[in-house]
Amino acid sequence: MYNSPRSTRLALATASMLLGLVLTWTKSSATPAPLPQAANVVACRVMEAHTSAEMRVVTVAFHQKDKNDGPRLGALLGKHSGASVEFQTADGAWHRAQVFRLKSCFGRGLLVFAAGESQLAERKDFGLKFPAD
Numbered sequence: 001m002y003n004s005p006r007s008t009r010l011a012l013a014t015a016s017m018l019l020g021l022v023l024t025w026t027k028s029s030a031t032p033a034p035l036p037q038a039a040n041v042v043a044c045r046v047m048e049a050h051t052s053a054e055m056r057v058v059t060v061a062f063h064q065k066d067k068n069d070g071p072r073l074g075a076l077l078g079k080h081s082g083a084s085v086e087f088q089t090a091d092g093a094w095h096r097a098q099v100f101r102l103k104s105c106f107g108r109g110l111l112v113f114a115a116g117e118s119q120l121a122e123r124k125d126f127g128l129k130f131p132a133d
Contacts, residue, residue: 044127062108
């Protein structure tokens with residue numbers, strides 16, 4: 001097969017575009033800001049996220065990111081159901097929300113916050129800070 005200068009340029013342009021996409025994806029999936037090491041902070045993962053434009057709220061069903069944190073998250077949810085909490089997004093920013101223990105799902109919680117506050121997507125991780133004791 002003959003490699004003309006035009007096909008070589010096309011191959012280089014395609015490779016450059018693919019490299020750009022990989023670098024963009026790598027930046028967007030960068031490691032989130034580290035969570036503070038405290039007894040009242042738990043790394044969590046979104047199971048479901050729903051936004052109500054009419055009510056202007058977001059609801060997020062979640063559980064612990066690491067299986068070993070399950071009992072601690074369950075205890076914190078039981079103790080602080082209905083409390084004001086903060087959650088940390090991948091950019092390191094903290095946001096206000098209200099948390100509830102889902103009684104029908106052991107170790108699962110429901111996070112409720114204003115729709116303009118932030119966004120959490122399914123299968124994404126976030127940090128959850130409960131009130132200090």
